[in-house]
Amino acid sequence: MKCVRSKQLYKEALKYFPGGVNSPVRAFGAVGGTPLFIKKGLGAVIQDEDGNKYVDQVMSWGALILGHANPVVVKAVSDAVRNGSSFGAPTSSETELARIIGQAIPSMERMRFVSSGTEATMSAIRLSRGFTGRNKIIKFAGCYHGHCDSLLVKAGSGAATQGIPGSAGVSAVISGDTLVCPYNDLAYFRRLIARFAKDLACVIIEPVAANMGVVLPREDFMHEVRNLTAKHGILLIFDEVISGFRFHFGGVQTLQNIRPDLTCLGKIIGGGLPIGAYGGRKDILARVAPLGDVYQAGTLSGNPLAVAAGLAVLNTLKKSDYTILDQRTLELCQGLTEQFKHNKTPVVINRAGSLFTIFFTARPVTDFASACQADPDRYARFFWTMLRQGINLPPSQFEAQFLSFSHTSRNIDQILTSAGKLGK
Numbered sequence: 001m002k003c004v005r006s007k008q009l010y011k012e013a014l015k016y017f018p019g020g021v022n023s024p025v026r027a028f029g030a031v032g033g034t035p036l037f038i039k040k041g042l043g044a045v046i047q048d049e050d051g052n053k054y055v056d057q058v059m060s061w062g063a064l065i066l067g068h069a070n071p072v073v074v075k076a077v078s079d080a081v082r083n084g085s086s087f088g089a090p091t092s093s094e095t096e097l098a099r100i101i102g103q104a105i106p107s108m109e110r111m112r113f114v115s116s117g118t119e120a121t122m123s124a125i126r127l128s129r130g131f132t133g134r135n136k137i138i139k140f141a142g143c144y145h146g147h148c149d150s151l152l153v154k155a156g157s158g159a160a161t162q163g164i165p166g167s168a169g170v171s172a173v174i175s176g177d178t179l180v181c182p183y184n185d186l187a188y189f190r191r192l193i194a195r196f197a198k199d200l201a202c203v204i205i206e207p208v209a210a211n212m213g214v215v216l217p218r219e220d221f222m223h224e225v226r227n228l229t230a231k232h233g234i235l236l237i238f239d240e241v242i243s244g245f246r247f248h249f250g251g252v253q254t255l256q257n258i259r260p261d262l263t264c265l266g267k268i269i270g271g272g273l274p275i276g277a278y279g280g281r282k283d284i285l286a287r288v289a290p291l292g293d294v295y296q297a298g299t300l301s302g303n304p305l306a307v308a309a310g311l312a313v314l315n316t317l318k319k320s321d322y323t324i325l326d327q328r329t330l331e332l333c334q335g336l337t338e339q340f341k342h343n344k345t346p347v348v349i350n351r352a353g354s355l356f357t358i359f360f361t362a363r364p365v366t367d368f369a370s371a372c373q374a375d376p377d378r379y380a381r382f383f384w385t386m387l388r389q390g391i392n393l394p395p396s397q398f399e400a401q402f403l404s405f406s407h408t409s410r411n412i413d414q415i416l417t418s419a420g421k422l423g424k
């Protein structure tokens with residue numbers, strides 16, 4: 001694998017961007033080496049600046065469920081841009097996209113489009129505080145909800161302690177209103193509720209966690225969270241930025257049979273263009289300006305290009321058979337399990353539909369603490385072994401791998417053949 005041009009371009013980028021990148025995980029910090037500069041992508045395959053090709057399992061962190069440069073999306077965006085790229089005024093296609101989302105996720109009775117997942121969660125939290133008149137929130141350790149201050153919080157030690165800032169620049173005053181609970185730990189959650197219920201505006205959670213690697217909720221966990229929050233007038237926010245339209249045509253909330261008060265979306269609903277959305281109960285959304293007193297706005301919100309891409313993706317997904325995608329990912333994960341067993345490498349593969357993580361550990365991964373027992377050095381070796389053979393994995397043990405409808409059974413074979421060479 002020759003990476004001469006990528007290395008040159010990286011050196012040049014370092015002169016302008018902190019770490020040479022515009023989002024941290026791209027810098028390969030967790031796996032070592034220097035990042036590839038990508039020139040183009042088509043379907044499941046990307047090509048770097050040196051002409052190397054890779055089967056992509058990052059897929060823009062899940063946004064590209066139809067693959068790179070999907071012709072339907074390319075046409076929709078090209079057609080849209082010819083009519084102007086932004087007006088700062090309402091357009092009919094925003095309403096069309098909202099209608100499709102609202103039908104697929106009925107709990108989103110009203111919604112608002114923004115330009116990123118971060119904006120969606122940040123706005124949903126502000127709305128929860130405005131609506132309830134309370135300040136505290138609960139998030140779960142290992143869940144990621146974007147980079148807004150109140151959500152960049154680490155768990156303090158011991159039960160029911162206040163969150164400490166997870167980033168420099170986040171004031172202790174802000175992080176102090178964020179309580180952190182271990183994922184899947186109902187007893188801990190009950191204790192937090194018992195102690196802080198009156199002050200809690202909302203609980204925000206990834207209903208399938210995908211940002212500490214994939215971690216599935218235990219049976220009944222989400223129902224208990226719903227019951228307890230409802231009982232105390234605490235709003236439940238489902239962050240479905242990854243899970244929305246990932247497992248079926250709608251939110252994972254429908255599969256789990258749970259109705260959250262608010263839902264956040266992003267990634268897939270923009271087909272690779274910047275978009276986010278938050279929405280939910282109409283009495284709550286009635287508090288958003290201009291109807292209500294919770295302010296939230298955006299120059300490019302509901303951007304015509306992003307909306308056109310989103311419409312193209314959702315209209316295609318509506319006619320797509322998710323069981324094919326599910327089956328293909330299952331085959332891949334079963335194949336990988338066998339390869340690792342053959343090589344005597346202990347791994348745990350957590351999978352939900354076309355989303356999965358290979359944890360280099362022998363013990364089950366059910367929360368952030370157990371995810372952290374996975375061996376990041378082993379993952380880094382796996383990452384580089386795969387990359388040299390033309391398979392692009394996420395450059396961190398704690399990120400999910402994504403398959404798309406554009407991954408063929410040939411791609412699956414390529415991935416399995418490459419993984420088979422590990423340890424030989």
Ligand SMILES: *Cc1c(COP(=O)(O)O)cnc(C)c1O
Nearest residue numbers: 116117118144145146239241242
């Ligand atoms: C990616 C992600 C976000 C943040 O979205 P951005 O568009 O990167 O701001 C929020 N929540 C979850 C669950 C995500 O996976």
